[in-house]
Amino acid sequence: MNQQKIPATVITGFLGAGKTTMIRNLLSNTNGKKIALIINEFGDLGVDGDVLKGCGAENCTEDDIIELTNGCICCTVADDFIPTMTKLLEREQRPDHIVIETSGLALPQPLVAAFNWPDIRTQVTVDGVVTVVDSAAVAAGRFADDHDAVEARRVEDFSLDHESPIEELFEDQLTCADLIVLNKTDLLDPAGLGRVRDEVASRIDRKPVMIEARNGEVPASVLLGLGVGTEDQVVNRKSHHELEHEDGVAHDHDEFDSFVVELGPVANPAAFVDALKSIIGEHDVLRLKGFVDVPGKPMRLQLQAVGSRIDHYFDRAWAPGEARATRLVVIGLHEMDEAVVRKAIEALA
Ligand SMILES: Nc1nc2c(ncn2[C@@H]2O[C@H](COP(=O)(O)OP(=O)(O)OP(=O)(O)O)[C@@H](O)[C@H]2O)c(=O)[nH]1
Structure with missing residues (x-):
């Protein structure tokens, strides 16, 4: 062959x-x-x-x-x-x-x-x-x-x-x-x-x-x-x-951390994005992305932050039977204080 x-x-x-x-x-x-x-x-x-x-x-x-x-x-x-x-x-x-x-x-x-x-x-x-x-x-x-x-x-x-x-x-x-x-x-x-x-x-x-x-x-x-x-x-x-490390020491990503934050519905996306911008700047979050449940909207809001620049747009309708949820992944350097960032984001919804 x-x-x-x-x-x-x-x-x-x-x-x-x-x-x-x-x-x-x-x-x-x-x-x-x-x-x-x-x-x-x-x-x-x-x-x-x-x-x-x-x-x-x-x-x-x-x-x-x-x-x-x-x-x-x-x-x-x-x-x-x-x-x-x-x-x-x-x-x-x-x-x-x-x-x-x-x-x-x-x-x-x-x-x-x-x-x-x-x-x-x-x-x-x-x-x-x-x-x-x-x-x-x-x-x-x-x-x-x-x-x-x-x-x-x-x-x-x-x-x-x-x-x-x-x-x-x-x-x-x-x-x-x-x-x-x-x-x-x-x-x-x-x-x-x-x-x-x-x-x-x-x-x-x-x-x-x-x-x-x-x-x-x-x-x-x-x-x-x-x-x-x-x-x-x-x-x-x-x-x-x-x-x-020509001696073969394994590579890892210890210098970076990520975690997922789950929140309730977000009634005011514009205010949410503004507040996120402050949190990202204050804690030097490198990347944040995910989906947001906006009550009363049939569409899912996609959120994409690179540094403090945030794009957000309704990307598709929630599918029938799909659980509506707000879930965001946060990525930063290892020094980023997960507990503090998590708490600050959770307080927004
Ligand atoms: N202004 C502008 N925004 C862009 C451009 N290309 C991508 N973006 C935005 O940048 C953000 C990140 O884009 P992605 O394509 O998700 O980047 P990625 O490299 O796949 O990101 P990771 O998978 O997290 O590493 C999104 O909000 C995009 O809409 C561009 O040319 N101009």
Whole structure:
């Protein structure tokens, strides 16, 4: 049997960069290609899966969307990702293309390396790694090393062996890229965007192609079909973690935490969003997302916060028999005080 290898595109990028938005767009214009989608997110609430399953794409049905929820994909490659791929490849109707959305906190390197496992390597190749960048967050200095803060942490914790975890992850995700999408261009002027381009370029030695996008609108012909075979090159794209721990110390996400808050109905969404904005700013919440039950409304309110920028819109009707609920996942650095943030959010409903 001489089957062609199935191309797989890995989509990575920091929390809230616009990965799900880009994939949603992609699914609405796949040029007839049948797509299988593997999604992984940090936190116990499958928001991305819900959003993507809800888009009703013809070439990527609910059966073709697989959620990996047992942890961050880079740490669960052997237990989760490999068996999932194996099962996918055993399907009678194989996909034309596989798209993998990593969690916003994932290191793409271990995932790409997994494509060299014997059973996978013969059947699939990494078409390319696409790293989505929140250009507005870069411009706001979110990934710049805050030397004072890092030094303060170093004084408190002598075991700290590296710089800001956010900055490191951002660089690791760029380091692995075959294509960089500078997203959220609508939030910057051309000069600001030029500075973001320079900053991103300065953080990597290789020179992957960089394109600009708004709302993740990138044609399928650009995203799919890069034809790189990244699994053969991953050794040259080592993450900070791999460079620091060549002795094989396991990677983990101890620097980040997430929890889910469940609340009652929210009668006044505008006031709720304003109050959330304050809580996010005060406690330096990195990402907050989920769904809100607004009494008297047949539709579910989707809420998406990246830093203190919050989008909210009614995304779909509550399904018959579906329990209406307000559930939000909150992600922050380990220092974030879960009890205090939880209490502050719970007090809003
Ligand atoms: N203004 C603006 N907002 C955007 C753009 N792209 C995405 N967003 C918004 O940014 C927020 C996060 O987008 P997602 O697509 O969920 O980001 P993500 O990278 O999948 O997030 P995680 O899975 O949590 O890491 C949502 O509110 C999007 O609507 C853009 O180009 N411009």
